[in-house]
Amino acid sequence: MKKNVLKYVMLLMLVLPLGFIACDKEPEVEEADKTALTAKITEAEGVFSAADVGKLAGQYPQTAADALQNAIDAAKLINDDTEAIQAQVDATVSNLQLAMTDFAALVNVEVSAANLVAYWKMDGDGADASGNSHDGVLKPGTVARFPDAVNPPMATTDRYGVADMALHFAHGSNIEVPFSADFNPDQMSISVWLNADSLIAGSTQYLMSLDIWNTWKFELPDHGKPFLTRKLSDESHLNYDANPVVLDPLKWYQVVVTTDQTTWAFYVNGVLAVEWTLETALTPIAADPLVNFVIGSFKPNDLEWDKDGWFTSFYGSMDDARIYNKALTAAEVTALWTMEDPE
Numbered sequence: 001m002k003k004n005v006l007k008y009v010m011l012l013m014l015v016l017p018l019g020f021i022a023c024d025k026e027p028e029v030e031e032a033d034k035t036a037l038t039a040k041i042t043e044a045e046g047v048f049s050a051a052d053v054g055k056l057a058g059q060y061p062q063t064a065a066d067a068l069q070n071a072i073d074a075a076k077l078i079n080d081d082t083e084a085i086q087a088q089v090d091a092t093v094s095n096l097q098l099a100m101t102d103f104a105a106l107v108n109v110e111v112s113a114a115n116l117v118a119y120w121k122m123d124g125d126g127a128d129a130s131g132n133s134h135d136g137v138l139k140p141g142t143v144a145r146f147p148d149a150v151n152p153p154m155a156t157t158d159r160y161g162v163a164d165m166a167l168h169f170a171h172g173s174n175i176e177v178p179f180s181a182d183f184n185p186d187q188m189s190i191s192v193w194l195n196a197d198s199l200i201a202g203s204t205q206y207l208m209s210l211d212i213w214n215t216w217k218f219e220l221p222d223h224g225k226p227f228l229t230r231k232l233s234d235e236s237h238l239n240y241d242a243n244p245v246v247l248d249p250l251k252w253y254q255v256v257v258t259t260d261q262t263t264w265a266f267y268v269n270g271v272l273a274v275e276w277t278l279e280t281a282l283t284p285i286a287a288d289p290l291v292n293f294v295i296g297s298f299k300p301n302d303l304e305w306d307k308d309g310w311f312t313s314f315y316g317s318m319d320d321a322r323i324y325n326k327a328l329t330a331a332e333v334t335a336l337w338t339m340e341d342p343e
Contacts, residue, residue, distance in 0.1 A: 030086075032084050032085055032086040032088070032089045033086065033089070034079055034084075034089055036089075036090075036093050037075060037078065037079050037089050037092055037093050037096075038079060040075070040093050040096050040097060041072060041075050041076060041079060041096065043100070044068065044071070044072050044075070044096055044099070044100055045072060047068070047100055047103065047104075048065070048068055048069060048072065051065060051068075051103075053065050054108075055108060055338070055339050055340065055341070056108060056339060056340065057108050057109060057110040057111075057339065058107065058108065058110075059107070059108050060103065060106060060107055060108065061106060061108070064102075064103050064106040065103075067099065067102070067103065068099055068100065068103040071095065071096055071099030071100075072096070072099075074092070074095075075092050075093075075095070075096045078092040079092075108339055111328070111332050111335050111336045111339070112324055112326065112328060112332055115324045115325050115326040116130045116132075116322060116323075116324055117130065117132060117134070117182045117183065117185070117322075117323040117324060117325050118130050118132060118134040118177075118182070118183070118321075118322065118323045119320075119321070119322045120136065120175065120295065120320075120321045120322075121319075121320055122153075122165075122166055122167040122318060122319050122320065122321065123164070123165050123166075124155035124164050124165070124167070125138065126138050126153075126175040126177070126295075128177075130322075132182065134177055134178075134180060134182070134183075134293075135177070136175035136176055136177040136293075136295065137175065137176050137177075138152035138153050138167075138173070138174075138175055139152050139173065139174055139175070139176055139301055140152045140171070140172070140173050141171045141172015141173050141174065141297065141301070141313060142172060142301045145172055146171040146172035146313070148170075148171045149171040149172050149173070150171070151170075151171075151173060152173050152174075153167040153168060153169045153173045153174070153175060153296060154167065154168045154173075155167065155168075156168040156317050157317075158193075158317075158319050159193055159195070159252040159319060159342040160342050165319070166193075166195075166317050166318065166319035167296075167317065167318055167319070168316070168317045169296040169297075169313060169314045169315065169316060169317070169318065170197070170313075170315050171313070171315075172297055172301075172313045173296060173297075173313070174294050174295060174296040174297035174300075174301070174313065175294070175295040175296060176292050176293070176294055176300050176301070177292060177293040177294070177295070178292055178293075179287070179290045179291060179292050179293060180293070181286070181287065182323075182325065183210050183287075183293050183323060184210055184215055184216065184284060184286065184287050185284075185325035185326075186260070186261060186283055186284055187259065187260040187261070187325060187326045187327045188216075188258075188259050188284075188323065188324065188325065188326075188327070189256065189257065189258040189259070189322075189323070189324040189326065189327055189328040190208065190218055190228075190255075190256065190257050190321075190322070190323055190324075191254065191255070191256045191320070191321070191322040191324075191328075191333075191336060192207065192208075192254075192255055192318060192319075192320065192321040192322070193252055193253065193254050193255075193318060193319040193320050193321075193340070194207070194220070194226075194247065194252070194253050194255055194316065194317075194318060195250065195251060195252045195253070195316050195317040195318075196220060196247060196249045196250075196314070196315065196316035197249060197250070197315040197316045198249045198250075198315065198316075199220070199222050199223070199224050199247075199249055200222055200312060200315065201222050202222060203222060203311070203312040204219045204220065204221040204222065204227070204311060204312070205219060205220045205221075205312055205313065205314045205315060205316075206218075206219050206294075206296070206297050206298040206311065206312070206313055206314060207219055207220055207226075207295070207296070207314055207318070208293070208294065208295050208296075208321070209293070209294050209297070209298045209299065210287060210291065210293050210294075211287065211289070211291035211299065212229075212298050212299065212311075213229065213231060213237065214231060214287070214288070214289070214291070215230075215231055215284075215285065215287045215291075216228070216229060216230040216231065216284070217229050217298070218257070220247065220314065221241070223241075223246065224246035224247045224248070225241040225242045225243050225244075225245060225246055225247070226241060226242045226247065226255050226257065226266065226268075227239065227240070227241040227242075228240060228241070228257050228259070228264075230259065230284050231284065231285045232282050232283065232284060232285055233282075233283045233284065233285045233286075234282075235285070238264070238278075238282060240264050240266070240274075240276055241266070242255070242257075242266035242268060242273045242274060243273075243274060244273070244274070245266070245268045245273040245274075247268075249316075252317075252319075252342065253268055253269060254267075254268070254269050254270065254336075254337060254340060254341075255267070255268055256268075256328065256333050256336065258327040258328050258333070259327055260326075260327040261278070261281040261282055261283060262277060262278050262281050263275065263276065263277055263278065263327065264276045264278070265327075267330075267333045267337075269337060269341075270333060270334055270336075270337025270338070270341070272330065272333075291303065295318070295321060296313055296314045296318065297313040297314070298311050298313070320340060
């Protein structure tokens with residue numbers, strides 16, 4: 001009996017150390033490969049830093065930027081976690097790529113981009129941002145018409161309070177754009193931000209003109225109601241204004257006018273001011289002669305016109321002027337306002 005007990009004790013003494021050794025040794029965990037995750041974080045940070053946050057076309061909403069930043073921060077936590085397993089790392093790479101894809105889809109897009117004829121951002125110049133190459137040249141007014149004419153349209157503060165991102169017009173200064181039939185489509189919409197210095201008694205201030213009465217003109221009369229005239233194929237003229245809305249001086253407004261053969265409408269700050277349904281379908285006349293398009297005045301400098309009469313150039317600031325070759329829908333006007341509203 002004693003021999004059996006002694007044998008058992010000796011066997012136990014041999015086995016126990018093996019058990020302790022087995023319990024003390026934890027299974028080895030292979031370190032996760034984070035090469036792809038590190039590269040994806042770098043890529044995402046590059047996308048984030050290059051993105052412009054705002055409401056304009058090409059910019060990203062703040063909520064989209066915040067979502068991407070949160071995804072980057074979450075990825076960095078996994079990248080810094082020494083105990084993260086490969087499955088976590090791989091899932092984080094996939095999630096970060098998905099966040100980048102979602103972010104790219106949320107960029108603010110141009111309203112009715114396929115119908116955008118020209119888009120003058122007026123960021124201190126007359127460049128056309130539509131891609132259609134309707135670039136304009138900034139010109140001072142002619143001294144013969146405007147004795148105080150000295151400067152072309154000057155860079156000024158925009159509706160967001162940002163310096164040099166709008167243009168101020170005075171004393172006949174204008175943007176002259178080479179003639180194009182694109183500026184006289186059968187259907188047309190004009191969108192522009194205005195801030196008039198004053199309403200000039202006894203005068204109408206020209207905002208845009210394609211050879212005035214010969215084709216069409218867009219103006220701000222002394223009553224403060226934006227006014228559009230188009231010449232029709234039967235040689236008559238169609239004239240409407242934004243009544244009852246009046247634009248107060250020294251205040252920014254977004255004015256949109258839409259026209260087709262049956263309906264005209266004015267919108268101010270995204271809200272429908274007035275709409276007219278025409279009794280018969282009417283077609284605008286083709287431009288003849290082919291006079292350059294002008295923003296801020298009534299005709300190009302080299303064409304004479306009575307400077308002392310009812311007509312004068314615009315005195316005030318303009319920004320983000322667009323022309324479309326369709327009548328924008330109410331929903332599209334609302335989208336344009338939402339994108340550009342400075343509040």
